[in-house]
Amino acid sequence: MTEQAKVPAIRFAGFTDPWEQRKLGDYVVVSTAKNADGRFNKEDVLSVSGEYGIVNQIAFQGRSFAGSSVLNYGIVNTGDIVYTKSPLNSNPYGIIKVNKGIPGIVSTLYAVYRPQDNVHTNFIQVYFEQHERMNNYMHPLVNKGAKNDMKVTAENALKGVVTFPSREEQVIISEFFDRLDSLITLHQRKYDKLVVFKKSMLEKMFPKDGESVPEIRFAGFTDPWEQRKLGEIVSIGAGAPPSAFSAGNFLYVKVDDLNESSHFQFDSAQRVDANTAVKPIRKGSIIFAKRGAAILGNKVRVLGKTAYIDTNMMALEPRGVDADFLWLFINQTGLYRIADTSTIPQINNKHIEPYPVDIPNMAEQQAIGTFFSRLDDLITLHQRKLELLQNIKKSLLDKMFV
DSSP states (O other), rough: HHHHHHHHSSSSSOOSOOOOEEEEGEEEOOOOOBBBOOOOOGBBBEEEEEEEEEEEHHHHHOOOOOSSTTTEEEEETOOOOOEEEEESOTTOOOOOOEEESEEEEEEETTTEEEEESOHHHHHHHHTTHHHHHHHHGGGGGGEEEEEEOEOTTGGGOOOOOOEOOOOOOHHHHHHHHHHHHHHHHHHHHHHHHHHHHHHHHHHHHHTTTTTTOOOSSOOOOSSSEEEEEEHHHHEEEEEGGGGGOOSEEESEEEEOOOOSEEEEOOOOEEEEESSSSSSOOTTTOEEEEOOOOOOOOOOHEEEEBBBEEEEEEEEEEESOOOOHHHHHHHHHHHHHSSOOOSSSSSSOHHHTTOOOEEEEHHHHHHHHHHHHHHHHHHHHHHHHHHHHHHHHHHHHHHHHHH
C-alpha cells in the first residue's frame, strides 16, 4: 500500500499524516482475567449484539443462558473489547464490539481484549463496524468447524493487519460516530414510538367486538357506529390476463408489484393499451392478491391512479365510504380474517360481500381517515430521516477509513 493510499477520502481538518499498517495485536492484548473468585454471577453475564453492541444478557434477551457455573467466564471491564466466535447474518466470522457499559462476564465462546495506550478503544468498534472490513480481516485467520463454529484462538485473532491513524485522530473519529449513532438512535426511537402510538390508536378508535362505539372519538361525534356488510360499501373489481392487452399507456399491476409502500406508485408495473373491454380499476381502490401467501401477509395497496390488474388480484372500490377509512379497516382487520384459509388461502366475492363492517357516519369516517393519513405521513418522514442517517453512516464508514 502506497503512502497516498494510506489516507482516507474524508478526514477532519488538521490531520495529514498517513495511516499506519500494523497488526491488531500491537493495539490490544488478550485478557486472561477470569471470574474465579465469583465476584460476578449469572445476572452479570453479557452478550454481544451486532446492532446494540455489548449488552446484559438478561436485560436484552429476557433470561440467562449461562451454564451451571460462571467461575470460568471471562471478565469484561468497561472499555474492553470482545470478539464473538460465532457467525452472524452479515458477519460469518463473528463481530468485534467494545463494552461501553458496566463490567460483566462472558462465556468462553468469546475472546476478551484490553486496549493498549496507543489506541482509543471505541475506535476499534467503529473500525470493524463495516461488515466488509470485519469479514476481510477475519477470513484469513478463521477456520470453520463441522458445526460452523470458529476455529481461532484469542491470540490468532490478533494477527491480522489493520490500518489506523494516530490516537488523536482515532478519538476525533470515534466521537463523531458516537454523535451520529446518538442521532440515529433518537430518530429510531421517535419512529418506534409513532408506530406503537398508531397501533394503540387503531385499537382504541375502532369499536371492540360486540360494541358499537370506540373508546376514543373526536369531539362532536356521539352516534353509535352502524354495522354493514362489506359488499354494501364497496364495488369488487376483477383482473384480466396479460393476453387481453397490448403495449400502451395504462398500467397493468401484478401481484409481484405489491411493494412495501401503502400507496402503490407503479414503480415496476408494465404499461398496457386501454383499448380493451376490461373495466379499469379506479384511483383510490384497494388492491390485493386473491390467493396464496400474500393474503396472510396482508399485502394490501391503494392505487395512486387508474390501472388494470391481473387475474390473481382483486380490487375494492369505495362506494359510499371514505377511501382512507376503508383502507384503515382492511389493514386493521387483516385479509386473513375475511379469506378462506382452510387449505390454500384464497378470497373471493362470497367472502367479501357478507363480511360485517362497523362504520360511523361519513364525517367521522373522514376525520378518522385524515388523522391516520397524517400520522402515516409523520411515520414515513421519520423513517426516511432514519434511513438517510443510516445511509450517511454507511458511506462514511467507507470514506473515513483506509
